[in-house]
Structures are given as C-alpha cells and as structure tokens.
Amino acid sequence: MLKNQLNLKDxxxxxxxxxxxxxxxxxxxxxxxxxxxxxEMLSCRAMMHNPKKTEFMTICAKEEKEKIAQIFGHEPExxxxxxxxxxxxxxxxFDINMGCPAPKIVKNGEGSALMKNLPLASKIxxxxxxxxxxxxxxxxxxxxxxxxxxEFGRMCEESGADFxxxxxxxxxxxxxxxxxYEAIAKLKASVKIPVIGNGDVxxxxxxxxxxxxxxxxxxxxxxxxxxxxxxxxxxNNPLPKDKFEVVRxxxxxxxxxxxxxWLTMYxxxxxxxxxxxxxxxxxxxxxxxxxxxxxxxxxxxxxILK
Numbered sequence: 001m002l003k004n005q006l007n008l009k010d011x012x013x014x015x016x017x018x019x020x021x022x023x024x025x026x027x028x029x030x031x032x033x034x035x036x037x038x039x040e041m042l043s044c045r046a047m048m049h050n051p052k053k054t055e056f057m058t059i060c061a062k063e064e065k066e067k068i069a070q071i072f073g074h075e076p077e078x079x080x081x082x083x084x085x086x087x088x089x090x091x092x093x094f095d096i097n098m099g100c101p102a103p104k105i106v107k108n109g110e111g112s113a114l115m116k117n118l119p120l121a122s123k124i125x126x127x128x129x130x131x132x133x134x135x136x137x138x139x140x141x142x143x144x145x146x147x148x149x150x151e152f153g154r155m156c157e158e159s160g161a162d163f164x165x166x167x168x169x170x171x172x173x174x175x176x177x178x179x180x181y182e183a184i185a186k187l188k189a190s191v192k193i194p195v196i197g198n199g200d201v202x203x204x205x206x207x208x209x210x211x212x213x214x215x216x217x218x219x220x221x222x223x224x225x226x227x228x229x230x231x232x233x234x235x236n237n238p239l240p241k242d243k244f245e246v247v248r249x250x251x252x253x254x255x256x257x258x259x260x261x262w263l264t265m266y267x268x269x270x271x272x273x274x275x276x277x278x279x280x281x282x283x284x285x286x287x288x289x290x291x292x293x294x295x296x297x298x299x300x301x302x303x304i305l306k
Contacts, residue, residue, distance in 0.1 A: 006066065006092075006093055006135040006162065006163065006194075008036075008163055008194040008196065008216045008217045009194075009216055009217070010216070010217065011035040011036055011066075011196075011216070011217035011218070012033065012034060012035055012207075012217065012218050012220065012231050012234055012235065013034060013035055013036040013037065013038070013066075013196065013217055013218070013219050013220070014026060014029040014030075014034045014036070014037045014038060014219075014220060014221075014224060014231075015038060015198060015219045015220060015221030015224075016038035016039060016040060016041060016068075016070040016095070016097070016139070017040065017221055017222075017225075018040050018041050018100075018102070019040070019266075019269075020040070020225065020269075020270075021037070021038060021039060021040045022040070022254060022266075023059045023060065023061050023253060023254070023257065024061070024249075024250045024251070024252075024253035024254040025228060025250065025270070026039075026060075026061055026063075026064055027061035027062075027063040027064065027249075027253055028063075028228035028229075028246060028249065028250055029224060029228045029231060030061065030063040030064045030065055031063050031228075032228055032229035032230075032231055032232045032239075032240065033229070033230075033231030033232035033233075033234070033235050033237060034065075034224075034228075034231045035065055035066065035217075035231075036065060036066035036067075036068055036093075036217075037064050037065070037066070037067060037068065038068045038069075038070050038095060039057065039058065039067075039068065039069045039070055039091070040057050040070070041070050041071075041072050041097050041100060041105075042054055042057060042058065042069060042070060042071050042072070042088075043071075043072060043073060044071050044072065044073035044075070044078050044079045044081075044082040045073055045075070045078055047071075047082050047085055047087055047088075048078055048081060048082055048085070051085070051087055054087065055087060056257065056258065058087045058088060058090075058091075059257055060090045060091070061253065066092050066093060067090060067091045067092050067093070068091060068092065068093040068094070068095050068137070069088050069091040069093070069094055069095065070094075070095045070096075070097050070139065071083075071094060071095070071096055071097065071128075072096070072097040072100065072105065072110050072111060073110055073124075074108060074109040074110045074113075074114065074120065074124070076120075076123045076124045076126075076127040076128075077127065079096070079124055079127065079128055080127040080128050080130070080131035081131070083128060083131050083132045083134075084131065084132075091134070092134065092135075093134055093135045093136070093137065094128065094132060094134055094135070094136050094137070095136070095137040095138065095139055095165070096124060096125060096128060096136070096137070096138045096139070096161075097110075097111055097139055098111065098112065098114045098115060098121055098138055098139065098140040098152075099111060099112050099115075099139050099140040099141040099167050099171075100112055101141070101171040101174050106171070112140070112141050112144060112171040113144070114140075115140060115141065115143050115144050115148065115152060115171070116144050118151075118152065118155055121152075121155065121156075121159075122155055122158075122159040123159075125138060125155075125156055125159035125160055125161055126159045126160050128160075129159065129160030129161070129162075130160070135162040135163065136160065136161055136162050137161060137162060137163045137164060137165060137196075138156045138161045138164050138165070139164070139165040139166075139167065139198075140152055140153075140156075140164070140165070140166065140167070141166070141167050141168075141169055141170055141171055142166070142168055142169060142170045142180060142183055143170050143171070144170060144171045144172065145170055145171065145172040146170065147170070147180070147183055149166055149168075149183055149186075149187050150186055150187055150190045153166070153187045153190060153191050153195075154190060154191060156191075156193075157191045157192065157193050161193060162193060162194075163193050163194040163195070163196065163216075164187075164191065164193060164194075164195055164196070165195070165196040165197075165198055165219055166183070166184050166187055166195065166196070166197060166198060166199075167179070167198040167199050168180040168181060168183050168184050168197070168198070168199045169199060175222075178200060179198075179199025179200040180199075181197070181199075181209055181210060181212075181213050182213075184197045184199075184210070184213040184215060185212075185213040185214055188213060188214045188215055188216075189214070194216040194217065195214075195215050195216055196215060196216065196217045196218070196219050197210045197213055197215035197217075197218055197219065198218075198219035198220075198221065200223075201218055201219075201220050201223050202220075202222075202223035202230075203223075204233075204234060206223075207234050225270075225273040226270070226272075226273025226274045226275075226276050227273075228246065228250075229246070242305075243274070243305045244301060244302050244305040244306055246274075247270075247271070247274050247298070247301050247305070248298065250267075250270065251263075251267065251294060251298065254266075254267070255294075260294065263294060264291070264292060264293065264294050267294060267297070268288060268289055268291065268297075271288045271291075271297055271301060272285055272288055272289060274301060274305070275288065275301065275304050275305070278304060278305075281304050284300050284303070284304055287300055288300055288301070
C-alpha cells in the first residue's frame with residue numbers, strides 16, 4: 001500500500017491535549033501559524049463500539065491544515081479497524097498515543113504502559129500501518145521510569161511508523177521536572193524517519209533550544225494554552241491586535257457544536273489561561289473560575305483584555 005507523504009520539515013505543531021485541544025482551539029492555533037494540529041486522544045474501542053461518545057471529539061475546523069487524529073488503545077485488531085471509520089474520514093494523518101501518563105489510561109495497558117511491552121506496541125504499529133494509506137506516527141515518552149527512547153524509536157521505525165514524536169519526560173515524571181533535550185537529539189540521530197520534539201517550548205529561547213536538537217518539527221502543548229498565537233510569534237509573524245476577539249472567536253466556534261451548559265464549565269480553564277499573568281486580574285480570575293454564564297465571562301474578559 002503506497003503511503004501518502006507528510007512534509008514535516010520545520011513545522012511548528014499543536015500538541016494533542018486531553019480536555020484542551022477542542023475544535024475551536026485548533027482552529028485558532030491554525031489561524032495563528034500552527035502547521036498541523038492533533039485531536040484529543042480518541043479511544044479506538046469507544047469509536048468502534050460507542051461512536052456517539054467520541055463523535056464530538058472528532059469534529060474538524062476548516063482552518064486546520066494537516067489534521068491529525070490521535071488514537072489510543074491496546075488491541076491491535078480494534079485499533080487497525082478503527083482507522084477506516086467514517087468518524088475519522090476528515091483526518092489527513094493518524095498518530096498512536098504511547099505516552100499518556102494518566103493512571104486511568106496506564107492501568108488499562110494503554111498510553112505509556114505500552115513502553116513496558118515492546119512486542120505489543122510493535123504489533124499495534126504494524127497492524128495500523130497496514131490498515132491505512134495515510135501517514136502514521138507514534139507519540140511516546142522517554143520511557144516508563146527510565147530512558148528507553150532510542151530503543152523504542154527504532155522499534156517504531158521498524159514496525160512501520162512514518163514519523164515519531166518524543167515528549168522528553170518519563171511516565172514517572174508526569175509533567176514535572178524538565179524535558180531532556182539531549183535525549184531528543186540522541187533519538188533523532190538514531191532513526192531515519194522524521195522526529196518531532198515535544199516538551200517545555202514556551203518562547204523563542206526554548207524553541208531555539210529544541211531546534212538545536214536537530215528535530216524535524218517542534219510540538220507545543222502547554223505553551224499554547226491561552227496563547228494560540230504562539231506559533232506566529234515563533235515565526236516572527238504579526239500577532240493579533242485584539243486578544244479579546246481571539247477569545248470571542250474561540251467561543252463562537254464551540255457554540256456551533258456543543259451545549260451551553262457543558263460549555264460554561266468547560267471554558268472556565270481556557271478563560272483563565274487567556275488572562276494568566278495579567279497584572280491586577282486576581283479578582284477577575286476568581287469571577288471567571290466561578291462564572292455560570294459564558295456571556296458574563298466574555299464581558300469580564302473584554303474588560304481585562306481591552
């Protein structure tokens with residue numbers, strides 16, 4: 001099966017973040033310079049057996065350039081079969097999560113638990129690679145509690161992955177400590193397929209440090225929260241003059257797809273990220289954190305951001 005090609009050279013991409021990478025956030029990141037965007041983690045078993053549960057997470061935005069669906073699971077046959085589902089037809093690329101450290105994922109033998117079971121991880125990758133003509137990636141960590149990233153990366157390459165992404169922390173570290181950029185450089189030198197570097201990129205200095213590892217592309221996760229324009233910032237492109245308009249657009253997109261009651265609770269974290277670091281906004285942040293109305297929250301945000 002002839003694979004479609006994915007050009008990852010010098011991309012700056014938005015990371016998959018559970019409970020964060022919604023369709024509105026991905027649309028904004030794309031508008032402000034992200035070359036590719038990842039969906040939230042999509043359960044293959046849920047998509048196969050209870051698609052309604054996952055349907056709302058697979059919505060794509062017209063602004064997105066390269067649309068990448070990140071799947072997870074531990075059953076090779078189910079994971080391979082899920083790639084042909086109608087739910088995923090709008091995606092250009094598939095990516096397998098083998099790095100999530102969340103206990104509820106790990107206890108099922110999924111996410112970063114697969115870094116402790118290389119034969120199963122290899123079978124999953126090869127099964128998925130044979131099931132699609134779209135590019136296939138794997139995202140993983142340094143290891144579960146020690147660094148096996150080079151061994152794991154070579155296994156991904158040999159099993160049929162077209163590219164890999166390394167978040168340079170172990171599962172045991174969670175999101176604490178610092179990402180190991182030296183480990184990313186060693187991984188890049190040990191494989192022939194493209195490597196995306198992930199971890200702690202929040203500004204030009206950290207971006208340049210990540211690029212110095214030799215990676216093909218740079219992935220940004222938490223550094224984009226409240227700052228979906230960080231991609232243009234790193235490309236030295238003009239930034240939005242009206243930050244409130246960015247927030248308003250985020251809400252506008254999500255209101256097209258989700259119920260107001262659910263959105264009211266969900267958007268609180270995004271609203272707090274949008275005002276993070278603004279001097280004198282402490283009282284307003286408390287109001288945003290407890291607001292029962294999106295429109296009232298927008299008025300608060302307008303007062304702060306204008």
